[in-house]
Structure formats: structure tokens, C-alpha cells
Amino acid sequence: xxxxxxxxxxxxxxxxxxxxxxxxxxxxxxxxxxxxxxxxxxxxxxxxxxxxxxxxxxxxxxxxxxxxxxxxxxxxxxxxxxxxxxxxxxxxxxxxxxxxxxxxxxxxxxxxxxxxxxxxxxxxxxxxxxxxxxxxxxxxxxxxxxxxxxxxxxxxxxxxxxxxxxxxxxxxxxxxxxxxxxxx
Amino acid sequence: xxxxxxxxxxxxxxxxxxxxxxxxxxxxxxxxxxxxxxxxxxxxxxxxxxxxxxxxxxxxxxxxxxxxxxxxxxxxxxxxxxxxxxxxxxxxxxxxxxxxxxxxxxxxxxxxxxxxxxxxxxxxxxxxxxxxxxxxxxxxxxxxxxxxxxxxxxxxxxxxxxxxxxxxxxxxxxxxxxxxxxxx
Numbered sequence: 431x432x433x434x435x436x437x438x439x440x441x442x443x444x445x446x447x448x449x450x451x452x453x454x455x456x457x458x459x460x461x462x463x464x465x466x467x468x469x470x471x472x473x474x475x476x477x478x479x480x481x482x483x484x485x486x487x488x489x490x491x492x493x494x495x496x497x498x499x500x501x502x503x504x505x506x507x508x509x510x511x512x513x514x515x516x517x518x519x520x521x522x523x524x525x526x527x528x529x530x531x532x533x534x535x536x537x538x539x540x541x542x543x544x545x546x547x548x549x550x551x552x553x554x555x556x557x558x559x560x561x562x563x564x565x566x567x568x569x570x571x572x573x574x575x576x577x578x579x580x581x582x583x584x585x586x587x588x589x590x591x592x593x594x595x596x597x598x599x600x601x602x603x604x605x606x607x608x609x610x611x612x613x614x
Numbered sequence: 615x616x617x618x619x620x621x622x623x624x625x626x627x628x629x630x631x632x633x634x635x636x637x638x639x640x641x642x643x644x645x646x647x648x649x650x651x652x653x654x655x656x657x658x659x660x661x662x663x664x665x666x667x668x669x670x671x672x673x674x675x676x677x678x679x680x681x682x683x684x685x686x687x688x689x690x691x692x693x694x695x696x697x698x699x700x701x702x703x704x705x706x707x708x709x710x711x712x713x714x715x716x717x718x719x720x721x722x723x724x725x726x727x728x729x730x731x732x733x734x735x736x737x738x739x740x741x742x743x744x745x746x747x748x749x750x751x752x753x754x755x756x757x758x759x760x761x762x763x764x765x766x767x768x769x770x771x772x773x774x775x776x777x778x779x780x781x782x783x784x785x786x787x788x789x790x791x792x793x794x795x796x797x798x
Contacts, residue, residue, distance in 0.1 A: 491751065492751075495749070495751035495752070496749060496751070496752065497743070498740050498743075528797075528798075530793075530794040530795075530797035530798050531794050531798070533790075533794060534787070534790040534791050534793065534794035537721065537786060537787065537790035538786065538787035538790055538791075541725060541728065541782075541783055541786040541787060542783055544725065544728060544729060544732075545728060545729075545732045545779060545782075545783055548728075548729045548732040548733050548736065549732050549735075549736040550736075551733075552732065552733040552734075552736035552737045552740070553736045553737070553739065553740040554740075555737065556682050556736070556737040556738075556740035556741055557740055557744075559681070559682075560741075560744075560754075561752070565679070565680060567675065567676075567679035567680070568679070568680065568745070568754075568757050569755065569757070570744075570752075570754040570755075571753065571754075573752050573753070595729060598725075598729075599725055599726055599729055602721060602722065602725040602786065603718070603721060603722030603725060605790075606717075606718040606721035606722055606789070606790065606793065607718050607722075609714075609718065609790065609793040609794055609797055610714040610715050610717060610718035610793055611714075612797035613712075613714035613793055613796035613797040614712075614714050614715070
């Protein structure tokens with residue numbers, strides 16, 4: 431075996447591991463799209479009217495009564511849109527082995543979107559926590575005792591969003607690893 | 615001029631631009647350490663006793679009455695510690711031109727810490743917003759009218775934390791760019 435062949439073999443192997451990562455990247459992106467879309471829709475369609483409402487007094491809880499929930503829907507929608515637009519790029523990375531510059535671009539955009547999504551999810555989580563537990567020192571009551579179905583719905587809608595946060599945390603190191611392999 | 619020399623020149627130039635980024639990276643890390651440390655200390659030392667407190671009734675607001683603020687201090691402390699530990703690595707990147715693997719490692723850790731810090735800062739911001747504005751639908755009153763100095767202090771302590779978030783969002787693309795230049 432001459433040294434040329436050995437180098438070729440090594441390159442083949444490296445390219446193979448790129449492709450594995452790129453395919454996983456594409457798959458995780460689709461999963462995160464589903465997660466953020468589900469969260470945005472679940473939160474955005476949440477409202478509850480209590481059964482003892484009369485025509486004069488309506489006891490109603492809606493997601494957009496609380497600014498943090500509105501921000502949650504916006505940030506999930508934004509990240510969902512970004513991830514959908516990043517799919518062609520992810521497919522391009524599966525096909526092309528190099529593409530170092532576009533991989534670096536994707537890392538940058540992923541980092542920004544990670545921050546946007548984490549901010550949205552944490553803000554909503556802070557309010558959901560307060561709605562469940564209340565806070566005695568600030569005299570904020572737990573509203574979940576009255577609006578149970580509302581509370582369950584908004585709590586559930588956090589899941590998809592935090593799932594997508596975890597996926598984005600995974601995507602960035604994966605792209606970094608591929609880049610570092612190319613650099614060596 | 616022979617082609618060898620041209621390649622050498624190009625390499626020199628690329629190495630030069632690495633070093634610029636690496637030095638900027640080091641500088642930004644120190645800035646972020648200051649920001650997160652300042653935020654953690656400012657929040658952690660916040661408490662206010664109202665002047666009309668009597669011996670029997672004490673009207674006091676402390677940062678650890680509110681779990682979100684405790685989480686804020688913990689996340690800022692964690693990221694501050696991580697950034698301090700990452701300084702030797704950042705210095706190593708200034709000295710060594712290659713170091714692709716450790717750059718990729720730093721991208722991964724930076725991404726995780728970005729998520730931790732954003733979560734802490736957003737959670738605290740959600741509660742600070744509530745303390746200032748209150749929420750009529752949930753019947754949560756704005757406590758800032760009573761605890762003004764407490765509120766100003768916790769609001770101010772968000773600044774360093776969000777500054778550090780912005781710096782981390784910058785650091786990840788910078789490392790990505792250096793890696794992609796090495797890969798090409």
C-alpha cells in the first residue's frame with residue numbers, strides 16, 4: 431500500500447463522519463421545528479373562561495394577558511421560522527463535504543437563536559412558576575388554583591420550547607466539531 | 615517570487631488574523647467576567663427594610679425572597695466561574711495558532727454557558743418587569759411602589775448580566791470564524 435492510498439482512506443473516513451453529523455444536524459433541526467411550532471401554537475391558542483362567568487362579569491384567562499407569554503409565542507415563532515429557513519443550508523451540508531464558511535455562519539445564527547429561544551422559554555417559565563406557587567413576600571397569589579386548565583396548558587407548552595433549546599445547544603458543538611476536524 | 619513564498623505570506627496573514635481574534639476573545643472574556651461578577655454581587659447584596667418597620671412588624675425585601683433572583687445569582691456565579699477557568703485556554707489560543715480541537719471545545723462550553731446565563735437573566739427580568747408593572751389580570755400588584763430602592767438595585771443588576779450574554783453571543787461566532795479560516 432502506498433502512502434497516497436492511506437491518505438485517501440483517512441480522508442474518506444473523515445468525510446464519512448462529516449456526513450453522519452450533517453444528517454443528524456438535519457434531523458435535529460426538523461425535531462426542533464416541530465417543538466417550537468407546537469409550543470407557539472399551544473401557547474397561542476390558550477384561553478379559559480371560568481364556568482361561573484355571567485354576562486356582566488367574565489372571568490377569563492388568555493395567554494396575551496401576560497406579556498411574558500406573548501414574548502414566548504413571538505420567540506418560538508421566530509426560531510421556528512429561522513430553523514425552517516436553515517433547512518436548505520443543512521441539506522447543502524449533507525451533500526457538500528467542505529462548506530466551512532457556511533458552517534461558521536450557521537454556528538453564529540444558531541447561537542443568536544439559542545439566546546432568543548432561551549430568553550422566551552425562561553421568561554415564560556418564571557411566570558408559570560409564579561402562577562403555580564405564588565410569592566408570599568410580594569403578595570402575589572398562585573392563580574393556578576382558579577385557572578387550572580389554563581395553567582396546565584401553558585405549563586405543557588414549555589416542553590417543546592425547552593426541548594428545542596437542548597437541541598440548539600447540541601447543534602452548535604456538532605458544527606464546531608465538524609469544523610475542527612476539517613481544520614486538522 | 616516563487617509560489618512557496620506566496621503560500622508562506624498567505625499563511626502569515628491568516629495567522630495574524632487568528633491572533634487578532636484570539637486577543638479580542640481574551641479581552642471580551644475578561645469584560646464578561648466583570649459583568650457577571652458585578653451582577654451576582656449587586657443582586658446578592660440587595661435587601662431593603664422600609665423606614666416604617668416596627669419591632670413587631672418588619673417590612674423587608676430581600677433578593678432571596680424570590681426564587682428567580684436566587685437563580686439569577688447562581689447562574690451569574692456559575693458563568694463567572696466558567697469564564698475565569700476558560701482564561702488559560704483563551705491565552706493558549708493567543709499563543710498557539712492551531713488548536714482547532716480546543717477551539718471547538720470552547721465553542722461547545724460557551725454555547726452551554728450562553729444558555730445558562732440567558733435563562734438566569736431572562737427569569738430575573740420577567741420578575742423585575744412584573745415588580746415594576748404588575749399584572750391586572752392575575753391580580754399581581756407592582757411592588758416597586760413600596761420597595762423603590764430594592765427595585766432600582768435589582769433592575770440595575772440585570773445590566774451586567776445581559777452585557778455578558780451579548781459578549782457570549784459574539785464569542786461563539788468569532789471562534790467559528792477562526793475555525794472556518796483554518797479549515798479552508
